[in-house]
Amino acid sequence: MKIAIHGADGDFSERWIEYCEKNHIDFQIVDCFDSKIIKTLENCKVLLWHWRWIQPESQIVARQIIASVEKMGILVYPNLDTCWHYDDKIGQKYLLEALGAPLITTDIFYSKEKALEFIKNAHFPKVFKLRCGSASTNVKLAKTRKEAERLCQKSFSSGFKPMGEFFADSKIKIKHTKDMSHFFEKIKRMPKFFIKYYYANRIIPRQIGYIYFQDFLPGNDFDTRITIVGDRAFGLIRHARKDDFRASGSGSVDYDHKKIDKRFLNIAFEITEKIGARTLAFDFLLDAFGEPKICEISYCLPSFRIFESEGYWDKNLVWHPGNYYIEDLIIQDILQELQIKR
Ligand SMILES: Nc1ncnc2c1ncn2[C@@H]1O[C@H](COP(=O)(O)OP(=O)(O)O)[C@@H](O)[C@H]1O
Ligand SMILES: [Mg+2]
The missing domain is CATH 3.30.1490.20 (ATP-grasp fold, A domain)
Structure with a gap:
């Protein structure tokens, strides 16, 4: 069993490599932008590739490579269901509407x-x-x-x-x-x-x-970000900038899990399952009737936001305190899936 990891600076791959070394897991660092990547992956069972806009070449080709690699029977993080709508609010509109999600x-x-x-x-x-x-x-x-x-x-x-x-x-x-x-x-x-x-x-x-x-949903001084990682939900609140309606990127984050509206958790679990995503972050707001609404979704987010959360809820909404690395959870989940597949 071999895990292929696309290596890049400052992304999930750094900890994935550390995790494999520590746990004696057979892995290989690969370059998904290499023209021979399909051949390289022939003897691998899993591909881990934390692709983001910061590597704009991934916007050109990541989805296409992942769709192709999935056809080889290789488990991929992120799989296509997780990432085809990443950084694409147009795609998200149709997907969330099709699923009857409260966009x-x-x-x-x-x-x-x-x-x-x-x-x-x-x-x-x-x-x-x-x-x-x-x-x-x-x-x-x-x-x-x-x-x-x-x-x-x-x-x-x-x-x-x-x-x-x-x-x-x-x-x-x-x-x-x-x-x-x-x-x-x-x-x-x-x-x-x-x-x-x-x-x-x-x-x-x-x-x-x-x-x-x-x-425009007025009166939202903060948005609530729920991140689903497998069967776990992490939550935090982001306050809007001063004299501005926008919370994303404000840097003003509250990790107090008691402040999280539980309705968001149920919606996020349900929609992630319908989408078939391995990880998915949701930005939630409230409408004029106090009902939860989704503003956007994204498969990836900075790892420290998960670590600094105080823990996670499982699907029964039972709270599990602790500090978790999203990278470890992703690799544990995919290895478990591989085991089941076998
Ligand atoms: N329809 C909306 N009504 C009110 N506030 C919104 C709306 N859409 C976005 N916002 C605010 O703007 C922020 C950024 O919007 P978002 O769609 O999440 O874009 P980004 O991809 O830049 O995070 C959100 O965090 C939220 O605070
Ligand atoms: Mg956002």
Whole structure:
């Protein structure tokens, strides 16, 4: 039995490798971007690949490679069901609607005429989003019809950069710097990060030819992020930025599990199972009637957010306190699945 791990800096692979070494599991580091990757994987039973937008080449090809590798009978994390909708709010709209999930009402248009017709009759504000992006960079409030028309004009002419501006939200990023050494550490990393942003903005297609509006749910000072990892649910609350409706990327996180609305847990477990995802994070808000609504989903998230949570709920909503590494849970779950498969 051999596990293939796509190795990259700063992602889940670092701990996956450590885990395999410690537990004497036969593994091999692979490069999924190597043209011979299919041949390389022939003697493997499992592939672990933590692909993210920060490696924009994965947006070009990760889904296609994973779909192909699954056809070889290899267990993959993330499998296609887990990741095809990653960083793709357009895909998520159709998927969540198809499953009858409580997605916030979302309207997408692929022609300027249809979009303008919608804007003419719609109530404002509406939330404008690009299909990709994280930390709220591509999420804006269209407060008025005029503003929506301007966004529409741009969506069907020059379009938008996929990853937004590098210096967006700089004030918040500086504010959440713990101390001076942390600040200098960030400054040191800036050129590398800037290059990654610049590169991602060139590789990932410019966002053009569609417009995405979501009903605005006012009064949500925070969103609740529930992350399902196998049969476990982790939860945390993210407070919105000051004078801003957006919570994602604010850096203001509360891990107190007693504050988590249990209704979110049931929905997240149910929808993850329907999707067939190995891991899935949900951003939840409440609508005007106090009912849970999904704002978006994402298969991956920073590992420390799971570790710093105080524990997890199982499917019976029994609480299990502790600090867990998402990487370990993923590898344990997939090895168990492999055992069952055999
Ligand atoms: N329809 C909405 N109504 C109110 N607030 C919203 C809505 N959609 C998103 N938000 C807020 O904006 C933040 C970012 O939106 P989200 O869709 O999660 O994008 P991102 O991929 O950048 O995290 C959310 O964390 C939430 O606080
Ligand atoms: Mg989000």
